[in-house]
Each structure stands twice: as structure tokens, then as C-alpha cells.
Amino acid sequence: MKTKTQALMVQGTTSDAGKSVLVAGLCRVLARRGCKVAPFKPQNMALNSAVTADGGEIGRAQAVQALACGIEASVHMNPVLLKPNSDTGAQVILQGRALSNMEAQSYHDYKKVAMEAVLDSFGKLQRQYEYVVIEGAGSPAEVNLRENDIANMGFAEAADVPVIIIADIDRGGVFAHLYGTLALLSESEQARVKGFVINRFRGDIALLQSGLDWLEEKTGKPVLGVLPYLHGFDLEAEDAITANQVKSEQTKLKVVVPVFTRISNHTDFDALRLNPDIDLRYVGKGEKLQHADLIILPGSKSTRADMEYLRSQGWDKDIQRHIRLGGKVFGICGGYQMLGHWIHDPDGVEGKAGSSKGLGLLDMETTLTLQKQLTNVKGTLHLNNESARVSGYEIHVGVSEFAKDAQSTSLITLDNGSTDGLVSPCGQILGTYLHGVFDEFETASLICRWAGAEELQAYDHVATKELAINRIADAIEEHMNWDSLWDDSLKVK
The missing domain is CATH 3.40.50.300 (P-loop containing nucleotide triphosphate hydrolases)
Structure with a gap:
């Protein structure tokens, strides 16, 4: 009994x-x-x-x-x-x-x-x-x-x-x-x-x-x-953004993350924030996206509304300037959708039905759908003729379609045979639907090298938790x- x-x-x-x-x-x-x-x-x-x-x-x-x-x-x-x-x-x-x-x-x-x-x-x-x-x-x-x-x-x-x-x-x-x-x-x-x-x-x-x-x-x-x-x-915060860092005397990579009004899964960045070689800064209302090697657009619960918020802050112009100066941009989930040409919401999934113009940095457009994608995945990330194993999870509504004549290449090959994400033809812009993409040090290190960092100190995010x-x-x-x-x-x- x-x-x-x-x-x-x-x-x-x-x-x-x-x-x-x-x-x-x-x-x-x-x-x-x-x-x-x-x-x-x-x-x-x-x-x-x-x-x-x-x-x-x-x-x-x-x-x-x-x-x-x-x-x-x-x-x-x-x-x-x-x-x-x-x-x-x-x-x-x-x-x-x-x-x-x-x-x-x-x-x-x-x-x-x-x-x-x-x-x-x-x-x-x-x-x-x-x-x-x-x-x-x-x-x-x-x-x-x-x-x-x-x-x-x-x-x-x-x-x-x-x-x-x-x-x-x-x-x-x-x-x-x-x-x-x-x-x-x-x-x-x-x-x-x-x-x-x-x-x-x-x-x-x-x-x-x-x-x-x-x-x-x-x-x-x-x-x-x-x-x-x-x-x-x-330890991973339930909702409040944690900005604490332990930095070495001379960091090897400067990262900025704009804080959207409905930012989601900002725990994606804990593995970068806690690496002593990385200076990660959250940028809020009224601040500029500047003085960075890498800008990461995070996930969002209200992608179209946060796209408009991004523009209202002038961050679209900051991103364009950053790219002209040779900087790198990475979008995750909602941030990935913002990198495309359009975000369509015909059924009003995230608010009023309609379409919003994206940043136009990746040759794709996204249609938000009633069904949410929820899955844990594993695969291999390909970048700069290198590869690394990656694990993560998808939580999103929307299907992204790529232009037929697009010159972009896939970022990740999943173990189920499908692909995820894009690398722009210029090689400066990445996007993925995978949350947790930085949790494996091998993958984080590869992405950081792409962004301009030298070899980083090894950091085991799972062991830290x-x-x-x-x-x-x-x-x-x-x-x-x-x-x-x-x-x-x-x-x-």
C-alpha cells in the first residue's frame, strides 16, 4: 500500500x-x-x-x-x-x-x-x-x-x-x-x-x-x-532579466540584446552572460544598439508589436549601421522572424490581424499560425566551414517560407532530416527558431568565433546550473x- x-x-x-x-x-x-x-x-x-x-x-x-x-x-x-x-x-x-x-x-x-x-x-x-x-x-x-x-x-x-x-x-x-x-x-x-x-x-x-x-x-x-x-x-530566473556578469579583465566579445516589451526566453543568453570572456549587455528603452560585435534579437511573445517597438526605438537604424560597419546579427525565434521581409498574422494569433514589415535582412517571410510548435530537438550547426552539435527547443507560432531564388543557406541540420535557420549570403546575419542554442559550449564557441571572438574560456552551462x-x-x-x-x-x- x-x-x-x-x-x-x-x-x-x-x-x-x-x-x-x-x-x-x-x-x-x-x-x-x-x-x-x-x-x-x-x-x-x-x-x-x-x-x-x-x-x-x-x-x-x-x-x-x-x-x-x-x-x-x-x-x-x-x-x-x-x-x-x-x-x-x-x-x-x-x-x-x-x-x-x-x-x-x-x-x-x-x-x-x-x-x-x-x-x-x-x-x-x-x-x-x-x-x-x-x-x-x-x-x-x-x-x-x-x-x-x-x-x-x-x-x-x-x-x-x-x-x-x-x-x-x-x-x-x-x-x-x-x-x-x-x-x-x-x-x-x-x-x-x-x-x-x-x-x-x-x-x-x-x-x-x-x-x-x-x-x-x-x-x-x-x-x-x-x-x-x-x-x-x-540560477535561471523565472521571468526577471538577470544582468549579473563575471568578466575577465579584457573581454573577447561584446554582445548587446535589445529588451522587447514581450521578450521571451531571455534565459537563452545565460550561457553567454556567465562566460567571463563575453561582455553581454541588455539594452532598454531609450538606449542605442552600439559598441558591439554581435547584436542578438531575442524571442518575443508578440512579434509584430515588438517589431514596431524596435522601430520606435530607432533600433532598426542601429542594426543597419552595425551591419555596414561589419558587425554580426543573430535572431532567435521571434527575433528570427523579424529578420525577414514580412510577418503576417491573418488570424490575429498575436493581436489584431494584419501584416508587419520586417527588417528585410533574411530572404524569407513568416505567417503566424494557430498551431504552436513545441518540440525538443538535436542537430548539427554549420558555420564558416565548421560544424558543432546543437540541442535546443522550439516554442513558436508561425511558418517561415524562403524565397525560391534565395541565396541563403540553412544554419542547422536537425537529426530528423529537416533543417532550421538561415545564414545570409553576406555571412553577417544568422537566424534560428531554436532556443537554448548557446547552452552547448562547442556551439556557443563556434557562433562567437563567427562573431569575431578569439577562443573563449570553456564554460559548462549545465554544470553551472x-x-x-x-x-x-x-x-x-x-x-x-x-x-x-x-x-x-x-x-x-
Whole structure:
């Protein structure tokens, strides 16, 4: 007879309080101890997503957490994914599949239906694993979003799971965050809170003790752990763009990435950003695309709208000037589509139906389609008479067609025999639909040589992620009251 699954939910006082990282660390500790564990996030709002082994789409944070568990990611680990395509609307991904675009009020009413899918996916994980570690979204104290909540306490109450609340002391106001969050919960919600975790603490813990004592006395809840600030810690961000770098004294390649209004999967650039030989800079509104060897156009959830945004910033002129001076340009997914002559959206997939003129740098045009391409792929990248193995994933709507008399050549030969991407006749412009194309160092190094870099320091992106997961797991084991997290009836091995 299967023992009852243990579940624990991590909620935060704010976005980016450390929920994703704490869940990844808890999962790794359990996996180290020989437990069958899976991550779960009922509802996620993010433009960084991943393709699962079962051909669906989930938030990247849950894919990283699955890595921490030592298992393949599944659509049931993040049954509701919201991908914003405007200030008031988002594409709704339900159990891995795009459902429709909804405005905020429509989705608010739809959450009653979405809860059924959330509980179905959670039940599937409970039947398969001994432990499920759950991540909340934003804060449970957002009183305007409490009705029909499926992301935080609404789920915790429906699934009857205990909760711990994490706050980031590095932001300041940690005691107000924790005390206020608890105070804004209902009595039944307060009762299921097992305690608090304080994240990213620097300095002498003795100087914090009086505050910890005050918090425990005022709330009646224990502080389960104070996690230290981990210098140099870097793990894929759920949605916020991370610009931290560790640069050598003289970098070998300067890269700029324009930040679109709906930039997606900016984790594509982590492997470049974290290589000491590369100076990667994100360029925002009002800035110029300049002083670079390579300009990379990232993915976008709203390609036509971001194409117009690119022009409004004058970045099209910056790109043309960059090319005239011999610079290189690389487009990924939506950025690849922008490099063509036209982007057509006859069915209004990403907004108002119509067509937008592209940059005209690759001899192709793209038609957005109702069906989304979701697949993990492997292949060989060909560039400058060299080749390198590449792995990545496709998440896009649209089919790109090439002009019959085009002189461009394919960039990648996939293992299934098809091709992906283009190399311009002038050799200065590349494009691909593959996200994660820089994750393999051999491939990243080849592309960087094409862009003008000398040999780069070897950088293992996968090993770096593993190191980060192990660092947070080590910190949890050292600084948290582990046994207090779990029911007495089923202690962790």
C-alpha cells in the first residue's frame, strides 16, 4: 500500500522573494536522500518557458526544479501557464497546451474551471511521487486577487497542504513583509502556515536574533531558517532579466540584446552572460544598439508589436549601421522572424490581424499560425566551414517560407532530416527558431568565433546550473530546521 504523499507549499511575501530557488533546493535535498520528489506550481505567469518530454509547455522554473529532482519535466508540474501578450491579456496554457488568449477579467472568471485542471495535475503527481514541493505565485496577501485564487492559498486550502512563507531580507522590511502577509490571511489560512524562512541574509546572525524573537512572539509561528546570501549564485530566473556578469579583465566579445516589451526566453543568453570572456549587455528603452560585435534579437511573445517597438526605438537604424560597419546579427525565434521581409498574422494569433514589415535582412517571410510548435530537438550547426552539435527547443507560432531564388543557406541540420535557420549570403546575419542554442559550449564557441571572438574560456552551462542547485541545497541542510517541515507521521529519510 502506497504511503500518503507528503506535500509542502512555498509562498512568498513578494515576487522574486526566493520561492523558485527554495523549491529547487528542497527538491534536491529530498532527491539526495533517495526520495521520489516532484515540483509543482499551480499557476505561473512568465514568458520564460520550456518544452517537456511529453510535448507540452511549462514555466522554465519548473523545468529547473525537475532537474533538481533528477526527473524529466512534465506538463503536470505547471498545469496553468499565463504568457502575457499585452498589459491586460495573456495566452492561457492549460496542461501544456495553448487554450486561448484571455483578458484579465475573463481569466479571473475562468479560474474556477482552471482549478479542476490544477487539482487533476496535482493528483497525478501525488500518485506518482512520495513528495511534492509546491511553489506559489507572487504573494498570498494580494487581497484583490483572493477570489477564485488557484495560485496560493486558494490552492493550499483546496488541496489541504501546509505552507511556509519566504521573504527576502536583502530588499529590506522583512519583518513587516512577513508579519503583514500573515495578518492579511484568513484564520484557516493562517493555521496552515508552518513557519517562515528568511532569505539572502548577510552578516552576523546574532544581530538578527532580537527580530526573530519578536516575529515569533507576535505571530506564534517559528522561523524555520535563515538562508545566507550566496555570492555569485546564479540560477535561471523565472521571468526577471538577470544582468549579473563575471568578466575577465579584457573581454573577447561584446554582445548587446535589445529588451522587447514581450521578450521571451531571455534565459537563452545565460550561457553567454556567465562566460567571463563575453561582455553581454541588455539594452532598454531609450538606449542605442552600439559598441558591439554581435547584436542578438531575442524571442518575443508578440512579434509584430515588438517589431514596431524596435522601430520606435530607432533600433532598426542601429542594426543597419552595425551591419555596414561589419558587425554580426543573430535572431532567435521571434527575433528570427523579424529578420525577414514580412510577418503576417491573418488570424490575429498575436493581436489584431494584419501584416508587419520586417527588417528585410533574411530572404524569407513568416505567417503566424494557430498551431504552436513545441518540440525538443538535436542537430548539427554549420558555420564558416565548421560544424558543432546543437540541442535546443522550439516554442513558436508561425511558418517561415524562403524565397525560391534565395541565396541563403540553412544554419542547422536537425537529426530528423529537416533543417532550421538561415545564414545570409553576406555571412553577417544568422537566424534560428531554436532556443537554448548557446547552452552547448562547442556551439556557443563556434557562433562567437563567427562573431569575431578569439577562443573563449570553456564554460559548462549545465554544470553551472547543477552547482547552483547544490549550493542552495547545502544552505538548506545547514540553516533550516528540516524536520519541522514535515509531518511527524512521515519523516524524511
